Amino acid sequence: MNTIQIKDKRFAISIPEKDILREVDRVASEINRDLEGKNPLFLSVLNGSFMFTADLMKRVTIPCEISFVKLASYQGIASTGTIKEVIGLNEDITDRTIVIVEDIVDTGLTMQRLLETLGTRNPREIHIATLLVKPEKLQVDLDIEYVAMHIPNDFIVGYGLDYDGLGRNYRDIYTVVND
Ligand code: IMP
Numbered sequence: 001m002n003t004i005q006i007k008d009k010r011f012a013i014s015i016p017e018k019d020i021l022r023e024v025d026r027v028a029s030e031i032n033r034d035l036e037g038k039n040p041l042f043l044s045v046l047n048g049s050f051m052f053t054a055d056l057m058k059r060v061t062i063p064c065e066i067s068f069v070k071l072a073s074y075q076g077i078a079s080t081g082t083i084k085e086v087i088g089l090n091e092d093i094t095d096r097t098i099v100i101v102e103d104i105v106d107t108g109l110t111m112q113r114l115l116e117t118l119g120t121r122n123p124r125e126i127h128i129a130t131l132l133v134k135p136e137k138l139q140v141d142l143d144i145e146y147v148a149m150h151i152p153n154d155f156i157v158g159y160g161l162d163y164d165g166l167g168r169n170y171r172d173i174y175t176v177v178n179d
Pocket residue numbers: 048102103104105106107108109110111154155156157161162163
């Protein structure tokens with residue numbers, strides 16, 4: 001299946017599963033090396049990171065915990081636009097080593113908001129692990145230590161990422177075709 005159609009858009013395969021998993025392997029090894037003995041708490045940001053989280057966690061071999069959070073968007077007052085609130089974080093993260101697990105850092109605004117929110121809860125340290133980064137779109141200064149892949153500024157689906165709710169189930173990553 002080299003191309004797929006989702007609603008009005010056509011997508012062509014751009015990163016096959018085997019290439020994704022090779023990089024997920026590498027990221028897991030880096031985490032195993034760096035965070036040994038710290039009993040990290042992985043915070044997976046739903047929905048988009050569910051597949052990355054599963055594959056990553058199968059390869060993390062150090063003692064650790066995992067939990068899931070969601071970002072709920074709600075309309076703020078007109079000037080601030082959409083605000084994202086972190087929901088589902090029930091753990092006490094005081095003095096914990098946190099690893100945020102994200103699907104993609106695009107402008108970086110979502111990640112910045114997450115870091116701000118988690119930062120108020122007194123963690124010992126916060127690390128970022130993301131499947132993808134679009135460096136051309138990044139608007140904020142973030143220290144992203146664990147990145148599986150850097151990609152161009154094109155819209156993608158698959159491996160957890162969606163277009164209008166669809167496409168998350170594909171095992172490969174597809175890039176939109178502009179025709
Ligand atoms: P940011 O706040 O601009 O960094 O946006 C991050 C969020 O936008 C991700 O968690 C995704 O849900 C979504 N996103 C950004 N780029 C894409 C894409 O190419 N495909 C699907 N979702 C995307």
